[in-house]
Amino acid sequence: MAFANGEEPRWWFWRGQRRGDFAISVQDGQGCQVSGSGYAAEARGPQQMGAAHMAIREMGEEEVKLLGTWFSPYVHRVAWVLKLKGIRYEYVEEKINNKSSLLLDCNPVYKKIPVLVHHGKPIVESLFIIEYIDETWKHNPILSTHPYDRAMARFWTLYIDQMKEIKQVSEAMEVLEGMLKGKKFFGGEKIGFLDITFGWIAIWLGAIEEVAGVQLSDPRKYPLLHNWMNRFRELDEIKDSLFPMEKLVRFFQKYRNASKKATK
Ligand SMILES: N[C@@H](CCC(=O)N[C@@H](CS)C(=O)NCC(=O)O)C(=O)O
DSSP: OOOTTSOOOSEEEEEEEETTEEEEEEEOSSSOEEEEOOOSOOEESGGGHHHHHHHHHHHHHOOEEEEEOTTOHHHHHHHHHHHHTTOOOEEEEOBTTBOOHHHHHHOTTTOOSOEEEETTEEEESHHHHHHHHHHHSOSSOOSOSSHHHHHHHHHHHHHHHTOOSHHHHHHHHHHHHHHTTTOSBTTBSSOOHHHHHHHHHHHHHHHHHHHHTOOOSOTTTOHHHHHHHHHHHHSHHHHTTOOOHHHHHHHHHHHHHHHHHHHO
16 A cells, blocks of 8 residues: 555554444545545554555455446436445446346345445345445435434435426425525535435436426526536536436437337
8 A cells, every 4th residue: 555656654543343334544644645445443553554454455345336227317326425435336237128137136126226235235225225325334424413304305305206297396396496595505515315316306307308398497497406406417426427418318219209109
């Protein structure tokens, strides 16, 4: 383990109670720091440098896999959390019409993506996965620690996830506009759980509007929501994970034409 200038760190520490529940931080004496998830232990001082090397190697070997498809907002919300926390993971692209045996084994009940596989154990359902990640890697917390805020965040997420009709979307826009009063993000100054779970609105809604020929997120009617969408899309962790919008529009068009044909 060395810094960019080739120097070995002079002191370091790491902490945690169990594997997966920790943060590691290595410093070079000039404030230069490398951090991420590490190994359960607590130690300080150069005499234990060997152990630190081991912990850092372990860190690289921590197996996190995300099974998904590029167009799924449920998958992206999980990927955003992994990125915001700086967790390295392997992404496995699935074909929805030809699911892999890994996916079928991991999610035999719903057979849906996303699935997170951590040390060989599958976790399914995007909201449960996000909570699992937040509880396992505690740095950069996503969900508030306050029970009331947690309950409300879960409530609003389900409210938005369960929208099916255009009328419900317009009502939801009003609600979201109200929630953003005096705030940069739904999480306040920083992006939080609701920004992640509502994040699809900032990206997918535009493509849905284009294909359906409707405008649901009028910037004059919902200026706060409009500014939030721009702010959200501009975050590095979000920007990096995006695909070209035309690809999504083409995908929705194809999907729409196929459903039209099927109902004829
Ligand atoms: N409630 C689930 C929804 C996941 C979901 O609907 N995934 C879709 C892709 S966007 C899927 O896997 N569909 C495959 C299928 O239904 O066979 C979650 O939040 O993870």
